[in-house]
């Protein structure tokens with residue numbers, strides 16, 4: 431998917447000025463509340479008229495003030511999923527899903543009912559009304575309805591914000607699977623950096639109506655750490671434990687990790703703060719931490735009063751954080767070897 435937008439829009443004192451070009455299948459739009467994210471995608475979808483500028487999707491001009499082009503919303507083939515599922519209350523789950531399908535011209539249909547229902551695990555819900563579904567089930571139906579319209583782009587405006595953490599991490603794999611399987615590129619909007627890192631490859635970051643950064647969500651997370659605002663959160667997809675002997679054992683980094691918390695789902699997603707990793711120059715003789723990993727320093731970077739240290743452990747990566755004095759004493763530099771100690775209890779299961 432290739433999107434080019436050069437648009438402006440003012441609401442009283444608020445002015446959005448966006449001028450960017452982005453390519454990819456999993457794009458994120460990130461920014462604080464009020465930074466203009468919804469206004470931007472409203473213009474893309476044809477729900478908000480720009481004051482000026484042009485919008486091109488896959489080489490097609492959707493809007494151009496200069497050329498007098500404004501393709502109507504329904505012909506843009508951009509499906510939207512919002513924070514609140516807003517399903518049709520009088521229709522069953524099946525008919526909510528088919529609504530998008532029936533409105534899609536047959537030459538554009540790429541998504542069939544049965545495989546979609548399977549991916550979203552909606553089989554048991556098809557004949558139910560939508561009013562008594564749980565929040566997570568309703569959001570799965572809303573995603574399904576949008577995808578059944580075989581859009582050329584799916585725009586999701588904070589689709590997870592109304593869900594609690596557990597449900598959020600249950601929905602994320604469905605979302606990525608459904609878009610991946612049916613080849614639907616998406617734009618995902620959120621003010622959660624964690625959601626950006628889990629859902630997207632390229633992120634556009636907005637602040638006060640301006641695009642301030644464009645890059646990967648991991649780079650964004652590291653740069654924020656560089657500003658000294660937050661410790662870096664390592665996200666580890668550990669899958670299923672390979673053994674349990676009081677602790678949960680996972681294959682990782684060319685060796686094993688021992689964790690005290692069980693995974694919450696098949697994905698075995700955990701977060702680990704860079705502040706919970708202790709570095710040693712030599713193999714320590716005896717330590718209480720259950721995990722000791724040998725790693726190669728691939729990069730170091732400033733993080734306020736700390737030094738961020740990126741370690742390659744086998745084919746996996748870890749970012750640790752130490753004070754500058756420790757970095758100097760340990761002579762931490764790219765190419766050097768270090769040992770990383772991590773307590774079994776430092777890993778927090780996400781989903």
Ligand SMILES: Nc1ncnc2c1ncn2[C@@H]1O[C@H](COP(=O)(O)OP(=O)(O)OP(=O)(O)O)[C@@H](O)[C@H]1O
Nearest residue numbers: 441442444461462463464465466467468469470621
């Ligand atoms: N229809 C409108 N009329 C007047 N002002 C508006 C309108 N829509 C948005 N705004 C204003 O434009 C600014 C940007 O709003 P927008 O909803 O695009 O931000 P956002 O980044 O999506 O925020 P959030 O994360 O809270 O949804 C805000 O100051 C908002 O009050």
